[in-house]
Amino acid sequence: MTAMHVVGKSSFPLVGGKGDAATVIEGSQLMSAPEEEEDFDILNDETFGDGVDDGYDWEEEHERMAEEIDSFSFGDSKHNGNKTTDSGFDTAEKSYRTQEEYLEQSISQLVVDDEDELGDPAILNASKNRPIPQSHHKTCLEDLFGPSSPPAFLDTEHLVSPTSKDIWRVSRAEEEMNKQRNNAKQQPRYTVPTIIERRNIIPQSPMIPPQAHTLEEIEKRMMTKPRVVTAEELERQMRGDAAPRSQPQTPRTMPSGMMMPGQQFTPPVPIPHHPGQPGMIPPMQSHQSPYQRQAPVGSHLPQGFSPIAPLFPDGRNSPLHQMLAGRITPTGQLPGNMSPIPHIASRQSPVLGLHSNSPMGRSVTPPHPLRMSPLSHSPLQNRVMSSINHQQLIIGNGMSPNNRFNHNGMNMPQGPRGQGHVPGQYGSPAGPRMNPHQQFNDRYGNNQSASPGRNQFNKNQRFQGPNNYRDRQQRPYNNQRDRENRSGDDFAGLMTQREKDWIIKIQLMQLQTENPYIDDFYYTNFTLNKKNKELRRQQEENGVATEEQKLVIPHLVKIETKSYAPTQFEGSLGRLTTASVHNPRQIINVTRRSSFSGDDSMNVSKELRKIRQLLMEIERGYNLLLDIDDIEKQVLALTEESRKPLYENRSEKINELFNYVVNIETPDNFQQILSVRKGRKLVARLLPLLSSDQSEVLVSLIISHLPILVKKDSEDGTSQLCSSVNRAIGTSSLDNLIKYVDYIEKQYPVDKKSLQAVLQSKLGSTILCSLLKQGEIIYQKTSPVDMDNQLHTSWSQFVEKFVSSLAEVKLEFIAVPLQRQPSITKHIDRFINKKQIASIEDKLAVLTTSVPNQS
């Protein structure tokens, strides 16, 4: 596989430029094709009065700002270049010859542009006095399309496969560099000569006009214009003013103390000795393995410092970083690659993440989490990325005099690209981040004399993001670990602990739940029931009463309550939005038309509508009930003091629900509720929650609706009501009991034996039994002296009535109460003589004995 890749690479068109002739011709192209895109931008911006324009005004006062903006346009042109090159990548790989050549043409063109921009000292300097368009560079195309063809640096990325783009562009640039370098000095290890030379010559063929490709490009750019502009704005916003200011602090030198023992593992990259270039760039460029070529910006940058680190001096507060990290994207936690910048870079050159592990460079499968990060496809990232490009350029402009660059490019006998496979760097299947810092430090720290080559630089750029220092902090540990791992295996420890942690976090994140009842209600209840069952069994064995287990749900303050508002860009036509996994693009906007539902209900019969209405109302009651439930769960996790507000909230809700159920204004509302099973359950569930006053009202209501309920007795849903009522009665006073009795009698006023019917229903008999039992409890507690005479009389009347009713009811018809109450017999003893009791003994047994004696 590896071998294959290498071959594929070397057969790329345009792999390396070599030979004097090529360079010369390229040079001429440089002259001819240089700046039009920049010009477009500028003029464009002027025309549309965009942010960049502002920048110009600004510029007079704030040079730095202006530089930045200028670099924007640089970036634009670069991106355009990317775009064109892009599509060609695949085709080239598949060896579609003609296409390939066509691409080569355009690519070379692009490279020329790039080269020009950066290589030409005049232009670099021009960044300060940007506004003057360099008209002499204009081509006929410009005349055709006018200067307004917009830069399309972001949009194009969406259009093309991400894989290819930057590979081409940068490689081209590097190529050029190499060519120049080679001019200056012949490198011994040049390996892929023939193909390269062939390719390089092709672009110069007069048959194809140099601008042929850019036409399309420009058109595209025109199409995509508005967004571009706004993206820039966004960038600026994101970056804030701080970014440019921090430039000077480029981490030129990494503290060599940073170098960890682990570095020894860095595959021993032979640091070629370059005679006669003190203080110059070390031979890093020699590592321009094909994989490396994707590196987007490196070639444009004056080497020797990270472009990114200066942007985020504090490493955390940079808006960029926040933007990226603020999302839950795994990115934020990706070790090494954590900094948003790597991401960005990777987006631009999707293979970048792999570029150091050459064999995988080409693999279609995304091997690394980085690749999968949802962000890598988000427009946001593009934007960010582009901003970074700009930044880099800025730095280039601000920091480095051109001669630096030139030195770099021209005078340095850099290793030729052909030898790209320096063992440690690319030949090794090192993961995307094979301690890039170490490598960097190795080179950088050790070879003080030289700034790292392009590759190094790229690496740098990838890993020296905001998280840079975090990286460093963790390094010792990692190194330690790595060393252990590698004791027997040179390649062990490619995944750092942080990367591992990152994966673990992702997995754990999936298990995290705020409310298990919501996330997995059935499992939660299942396990809870299981636990409780076990507990109960233990209780029976040990005789120790323990409380039933309840799930405690911590009352979490929701941190992420930010709702997504699509970004609106000023002056944009239509609705442009950014989209990501977390904020997917809204595609359909469905709104419900109220008239529609109105029409619908017309067709439904009145009766059905009424039932639906009732069901809906019951549902509403359930919603309240569920809220109350939730509060109860939350309360358990809180301290006493912090519970208060929740309690208040709860009682509020209970009151609401109570008022809702016991709607005094519409008395038949309750009847309706009771006529539906769902409603009965609701009432049953509400009853235990109520205060004694409230429950008294509700029980009275239930009892006064007893005839209806008795009819429904056979149906499901009364049993729950039974237990609730049973419990409610269990806390009542004698006063209340008699009230209840009155209600019962009101419902069955006919004769003395009215309780017959009641006894025949389960609910009825349960209620009666509960009443009697509670009566017994009260009579036991209170001495006869304290007993209110009136109450005593009415109560004894009730008991007599009960007994006589019981005597009348046939044994078979007596419904078994939910709970048998042995104490009833005792209670009846108080009022009734033995003889009478004996006559109903068998019937009483149905209500009292735990042994079912029904047929």
Added chain:
Amino acid sequence: MSSYLPGTASLIEEIDKKLLVVLRDGRTLIGFLRSIDQFANLVLHRTIERIHVGKKYGDIERGIFIIRGENVVLLGEVNTENEANPALIKVPIDEILEMQREEQVQKQQEEELKKKALKERGLHLTDHSILDDYC
């Protein structure tokens, strides 16, 4: 197993160990696990593809192998101590490929026969191999 990591995170334990991975298409890979992600995408290093036919096997060097997680059927650590004394006989690649081909042809024939027999009995055998190559 109380500290068992959830999901693909459990694979972290396997990193830098020699693993045998069976893919959905029936291929068997052996290599050092270098990197994983939450999708159980794997990066195998020094990978060989091992073809078993009967008691014989042959290895094909694959170098670095990146496996999309969904294609993994099973995976397990290779006991490097036992590797030294295999019960199987190693044969050259060409040989094993030839054997594999024969085996496949034979399998196919059997399948055909089976199908035919079922058809005669009025049964239609749906071809599950379309759904999944590994069976």
